[in-house]
Each structure stands twice: as C-alpha cells, then as structure tokens.
Amino acid sequence: MTQLELGESGAAAAETKLGRRRDHTRDPEILAAAIEVLAETGFDGMTIDMVATRAKAGKATLYRRWPSKNELVIDAVACMKMGDLDVAHLPDTGTLRGDLVAMIKPRSIQEAEKKMQIMAGLMSMLSTAPELADAANNAIAKPRATANRFLMQRAIDRGEISPQCDIETLALVTPSMAAYRTLIERKPVDRDFLISLIDGVLLPALGLVGGDPAQRGKVQPPAS
Amino acid sequence: MTQLELGESGAAAAETKLGRRRDHTRDPEILAAAIEVLAETGFDGMTIDMVATRAKAGKATLYRRWPSKNELVIDAVACMKMGDLDVAHLPDTGTLRGDLVAMIKPRSIQEAEKKMQIMAGLMSMLSTAPELADAANNAIAKPRATANRFLMQRAIDRGEISPQCDIETLALVTPSMAAYRTLIERKPVDRDFLISLIDGVLLPALGLVGGDPAQRGKVQPPAS
DNA sequence: TCTATACGATACTGTGGAGTTCCGGATCTC
C-alpha cells in the first residue's frame, strides 16, 4: 500500500515528465524475495543484501523504493497474498465434518506452515511496529479463522449444529493449535493432527460425535 | 544446568586449590536479569550490557561464567522456575469446571503472559538452537498442559467425563489459544476469554454442558 | 541516433553490539 500510493500518485507525474519512468514491474519479485528471506531467517537475521541478491536487484534499487528495511518488510507482508481461502472457493460437502476434512490438503498445510515461519520471523518486530502487527494478523492469521467461521455458520443455518454454539471461539481452535504446534512444540501439522482436532475437539464441542460413534451415550451427566 | 555442572564438578576443584572460589551466589540474579531483559526486548534486542547493568554486574563477570550470549540465554530459560503448577498445588473442587475455573487467578494469568513475552523474544532463535527450543518448551509451554491433563484425568477417574475423551489434545487447547491470543492477536488473556474457552470449547467437547444449561438437548443428531 | 535516467554492481561510511583486556578495590584464606 505504501509504495503503491507513491508509485501511482505522487511519483508517477514526475516520472513521466522526463526519460522513462521507474520500473515497478519488478516490485512483486522483490517483495516475494523479502517474504522468502523473512521466512528463512527471521526479521533480525535478514539483510537487505540477501533480499537484493535473491531478487537479482541492486541494494540501491531497494532503497529507491522503500525508505528502510522496516518499510520494506511491512509492505511485503501487507502485499502477501497466498492461496485463496475465499468464501467462494470453500468446500461444500453437505456436512460440517466433510467440509472441515476437505480443507485438509497438502497444499494448504504447506502454505500454513510457511505462514507460520513468517509469523515467527516477525515476532520480534511485532511489539515495536503496530502497523506490522495488523498487517501480519490480517494476512496470516485471520483468513483461516474466517473460513472456519463461515463453515460453522452454514452448519447452523442448515440445522446441523445448535445456534447456541460459540463459533467465534471455536473458529480459532484450528489456527491457534496449529500455530502452537508449529511455533512452540515444533512438531509437524500433519493430517492426523488436524483430524484429531476435528474429531476430538471441534465436533464434540459442537454437539456432534467425534471419530468413534461408540462413545456416544457413554458420557455421564455433570455432577451438579 | 550447564553452569551448575561446571560450578560443582570441574571448576570446583581448581577453585578451592588457591584463594577463594568463584562467587556463584549472584548467578540467580544474573539469570533473572537476563529473563527480564529477554521478555522486554527479545533475544535480538537484548545486549549483554543490559543484562550486566540490570544485575549490577560487570560484563566481564558474565563472560567468566557463560561463553556466549547464546549459552547465557539457554541457561536462563532452563533455570527459569516460575510459580508452581505442581500437581500437589492444583485445585480440587470436586468438579472439572470448578477446577478449571479455580486455575484462573490474576497471578497465574500475569505469569503466563510474561512467559509468552519470553517465548516471543525467543522465537527468532528457536530454529537455530534446538536445545533452546527444548528448554523453552519445557519451562514455558508444557507445565500448563500437564496441569490440564491431570485435572481431566482425575475427572475421568471419578466418572465425571468419558474415558474416551481425547484429553491429550484437549489439554493443549487452553495454552495454545492463550498463546495465539497473546502472540498473534495481541489481545489480553483475561478472565472472560478463559471462561469462554472452558464453557465454549472444553466442557462441551468433554460432553459436559457449557455455560448455558438451556442449550442442552437442542443439539440435533449428526447427519449420517 | 542521441540524451537522460534507472538499472545492477560494488565500494564506502557509520553505528552498534559481541567478546576481550585491563585496572583499582574488595574480600576471602592462611
């Protein structure tokens, strides 16, 4: 956003006046390189030279576009658009469990893990750059929770689960626990893990059976 | 552990031979100072001078004990013992909900938030120092999950909840979601949030009612 | 074709922090 504003409004007039305009066609490559390096080394380990080299650009070129390393990173995170989690592309299998399981794809797992790497790399910067915290939250964290919320709301609408359910909180279960597992436990977020979340936490909490239907009815009433 | 071994076995003999031995009485203060600075500035923002100044020690003194900044931090995290989550001190109210709610104390919330600050500060280092990742996980993450698991197992033993429940996964719900909320969403982990986890996720998933008993029975059978 | 400008590459500067060395004074042991 930052550089888009500059590129499209302020600078453009001056650029067309004389000679050729600044070549913005390579900006996406630079931003992508920044994201890659960020994911691999973290914000503090990342150097401008690394990004420039990876993007096959000169360091000066980067500084012609972004005033500092911080601005570059903020822009890179804000412009980061990964695979679609748009409402239009979400699965619709007819049952909530079907939908949730259908969202487990190797591609989306891999993407989520990369997002988490990026988030880990940003961690040290988040407390001192609130704008970055927002950008990271919007690009990395929110989309999955939004998708979950949508699927659950649809399940409520068709009467599969009770409208009393706390879907606000439940929509955060998968992203939270996947983040915890990746960032802190350092274990892989594989299919088994996600299935155990669905069948061991989400569906039971929503009043649906988990994995083993045999456990239905075995639950005792609460000691009141 | 590292410095304890050195202090008690190898170096001790040499130290007693001549003059007085190295004064290890101030090590805890130094480690505590390191933890404080770590929580405030993160690993990369932390300097040895900051730690030395805060501990009212000389920088050279720190290097006499730990060979590098990394070792110091690893030791500080490993030796970090905060308020007790020992099994012996856990609440026992007779019901699982009572126990879980009894664990919500301003003191423990505050402590958990500090732990998360530390974890955030360590994040950038975790991928390059596996030993640190283990130390951090043991000191920061595991204790709360262990406590939750103990409370749930006790609830199983007294027949309050089904033994089929996936308590392994469910024990991680609170720490995971609290971590996500602190580190990524940057919202406070307050009592309301924890209560909504207990009543909106944990208890329903365990087959107990959540907050509002009126919703019992409204749940439809699963679409099979 | 000519000119102006942006480009990539590279050399340079300045700063900040890791790790080292040295010193005067305090403290323990004998």
Add this chain to the structure above:
DNA sequence: GAGATCCGGAACTCCACAGTATCGTATAGA
C-alpha cells in the same frame, strides 16, 4: 596482616549490517 584472586567498571578491538555514493551499462523516449 599478606597474598592471591575475583569483582565491577570501563576502554578497547573486531565485525556485521544499514544506509549512501559512485560507476559503467542498458534502455526508453525524442
């Protein structure tokens, strides 16, 4: 009290990286 050693403090070296300046080249526009 004497001797040895460790302490806190401060000055020092060394290096990595942010940010700047320069240069030869490539290319778009006139």
